[in-house]
Amino acid sequence: MERQGRIVAINGPVVRARGLAGFAMREMVEVGPLRLLGEVIRQEGDEAILQVFEDTQGLLPGEPVVGLGEPLSVTLGPGLVGAILDGIGRPLGALMKKSGPFLGRGGGLEQLDEDRNWEIFPQVTKGDIVTAGTLLATVKETPLVEHRLLLPPDMEGEVLEVLPQGFHDGRASLLRLRDGFGRERVLPLMQRWPVRRARPVRQRLLPEEPLLTGQRVIDGYFPIARGGVAAIPGGFGTGKTVTQHQLAKWSDAQLVVYIGCGERGNEMTQVLEEFPSLEDPKTGRPLMERTILIANTSNMPVAAREASIYTGLTIAEYFRDMGYDVALMADSTSRWAEALREISGRLEEIPAEEGFPAYLPSRLAEFYERAGRVTTMGGERGSVTLIGAVSPPGGDFTEPVTRHTKRFIRCFWALERDLASARHYPAISWMNSYSEYAAEVRPWFESHIDPRWGSVQDEVRRLLSEDERVQQVIQLVGEDVLPDEQRLVALVASIIKIGFLQQGAFGPDAFCPPAKTFAIMELIVHFYRRARDLVAKDVPLRLIREAKEVEALYRLREISVADLASFEEIRLKLESRLERIGTERLAVGRDRR
Template sequence: MDSIGAGKSQISRINGPVVKARGTSGMKMHETVLVGDKNLIGEVISLDKDIATIQVYEVTTGLTVGEPVKPTGKPLSVRLAPGIIGNIFDGIERPLRNIGEKSGAFIPRGVEVEFPNADEKWPVHMLAKPGDNVTEGMIVAETQETPLIKFKIMVPPGINGKIVSVKPDGDYTVNDTLMEISTPGGGVYCLTMLQEWPVRKPRPCLERMVVTEPLVTGQRVVDTFFPIGKGGAAAIPGSFGTGKTMTQHQLAKWSDADIIVYIGCGERGNEMTEVLEDFPKLIDPKSGRPLMERTVLIANTSNMPVAAREASIYTGVTLAEFYRDMGYNVAIMADSTSRWAEALREISGRLEEMPAEEGFPAYLSSRLSEFYERAGKVRNLNNTTGSITIIGAVSPQGGDFSEPVTQNTRRYIRCFWELDRQLAYARHYPAINWLSSYSEYVDTLEKWYDENVDPRFMDYRSRLLKILQEESKLTEIVKLIGSDMLPDDQKLVLETGKAIRLGFLQQGAFHPVDTYVPLQKQFMMMEVILMLYERAYEIIRRGVPIAQIKNTGLFDEIIKMKYNIKNDEPERFEELKKRIADSLNGL
């Protein structure tokens, strides 16, 4: 639809979520604007003389040429205040519960919903006093946002000076002035609980640190074989039905991050509904409180505006950085970055840009890097240490991992959990392929495992992986000549590989004992498997046939130990090891 007459700051052309406006010489790049008579939210993404190209984050149906475009003078930003934890937002931080209460099940265009609630009061405890010198990022007060999360009120980046006055401890709204700070320029800054920050600009820190501590998830294939560090970045690629969302749900439920930011960018609405229904019922294993008390949800599902999907991951990572600055370890689940990349492709097509591989824009790689590089363990401006761990799901069509999103993602992550279609169809979950997945954090995390679990942990891990690799090679031979032709020591490798696959790598997400497994139990399970393998290997070399070892039922018993031995029963492993020794000594 083309212009029939140009006026000052008016729509001149509409092409889906992309709108061009004339008479916009005063606008700036990435400025938020209100488009049309309904005040749809948009962002300036290109400027050419007095013509601005605007990405509109709401449905543009019904817009007409000549409607006004009003600048706000601010970049696309999020409002940072208590009330974020436990809430659910759309891709541009509009609170969906509040919209539902105001407008029903569907989001009307141009709806204005206040966040945070200007009338809600929070009990604030002041940590600073008049006369104190303060610097950017300094924690000067706090309030209890949820029973699990203490909200630290910080001096915003760029503000330094001396405190002139401080309100007494008490109940305040997010807009109330808590203290006044005299700045070097002679002005006075009124500090409140509310800050705003542009979503496309990373929040500053003093230092990026080396990742030295794992994100413990309670999932054996992750914690033991392919661990991710707190402050790391990982990808979960897999075709439809292989369990990407289920794996992310498990990581969100059980990982030892302080705060979870779950971004549903482009996936189906029923998946976010499942999160909304499940998380309030789930109990945090560390605190015994509901998991929603440390979770933020951002929903921009496949039936919501495609342009807002592109902004949703920046909204999520900015919220994560804010809590990282308070000294928390935050984990981001982005489901899925492929749907997010498709939003980029849609916008790029509307802009009539020259497409690159498979129609994606040429800047796909740089946009992915902008997102994943915001992960990291950092020393904050206030000298606390915090981290952001990013785990992004990738949905390559047909499971083709050579497509652009998967390949470009691999350039910026150090942990790759490849989901295998055959494992998923065999009901082996998590369907992470142990032969093609990898983690580059193993070496930097080895010291932590030595000190906090057992010095033998990484050695056991390597030995199990070696058995699995040998089993894979032998399986190819068995397909050709059958297992009867193999010598008994190779048959033992096949039996042990099966025990590792079914008894260790396969994990029941809905089983009360197996859904979450502490590291100490994971270590003892490895120890039992390797003990059976080594003892069986010794007696096979003495001439005992493997059939006799299988008849003892020991392999079946170690497959079932994940269910039969509870997390708080380590003494049961000693009993199992004694039973293995006695059974094999009797052969």
């Protein structure tokens, strides 16, 4: 029997309806004759408040509201990888075919193409006992991703029938089984999962392995672990979106989910145009063969923007359960928080700081806590790494979204306007950023890259920290009055900032493997230690600074990844030059005596 109510009031995306006493909280509904998709967000006896994920223009009081009997859910199955979806999981390509370049409304469009055929390779047979997370079948979805069809967490039992190997469409039934109560259950090829409910796992693991990003300032200075959480806050023009693009392109995640949440349409257009033409650095295949894009720009309905975060998270968890390492980029969580604020205002809730709802911190916590490196229900190891951009108005890091986000993340890559204005990219501040994962992933770098990784990294940190104090003195009295020991620190810090921390988003230096990252760090630290010894023997810093071999340190980042052997050549030339400077200075000292 169809459950139906009637609209009594409309306030933008918020609709009040009557006759919904039998509806459940968070239940999906279809609103009006166009069947606009929405959900129940508050119940007041016979009346309920709905938020509608589409434009409500033209809705009228008295029009019907029909319950769908399930919470807001996303369809999971083959066809997700390489897809471009809207905030509630509908494919934009199919929407364009249906309504043209301007998105139409309503109509109940399927989230995945059920007419498309997939070659299914069963992994179980009749009579097998299967439990939650058991691998049932595989599909070669793209050349880079094997789609693994798993038994859902709420099913177990004896296999009675399994789909034979071959090509089948999305309407096929993958499995029929008998559960422990003797009931027969059928599992469709395409599954549904509520987006606001985290998928269960067997065990959460410690964040001991780094997510390699190919960005020196991150891998070498502020690393993030697989399954970690990070924020990229910065004002307009500081490079948040470009930094997230770099992470999506070059990180060693096996799958990338990129959510354009409330960003400007031109930025999202750049992503949609650029990603299909990008080449995966590890395989040479198109990057879209391991990427899922969710586009919900600032001119799309605000309620769908609020839902887009959860849609992307659920898809990321689905692939994590297959044993993949997934990186999720949310650009930006500030726009998502603004959607919460707008809906909260229309609900006439009492506002908290700067108009945001009082439950903003708990919503941020719910979002970030769904990250993690886990043992899945099927016994595999997978991870979801969350990287959220934050857009504080005017670059003010004390505003509520940035401040509350810092409570729930362990990696903070603060973008600095002064660095961006000086064309220093990525504009990640080495003084205001931090990573609590650095100590946890250090053993991995020391065992896989070089045992000296930790000591060299500590020396780089110390030099930049000491340089901050030296620069304060220089601003007061000038550099000429400083002793050579402090001027050497300023020189080496300048080399670190230009030759190591700077990295272009385009060209051969866009991706830097950890071996090259360490080689640059180690060579700069080696130079500092040798120069420090010479300065301690009264060798003037001027003689060291003027050496052309020292100038080469500023250009270390230009060395090709395929030519890492040239670092040893530069080291030998530098060592020879410093030795010659020391010997000549010692000879001059003897002559004077």
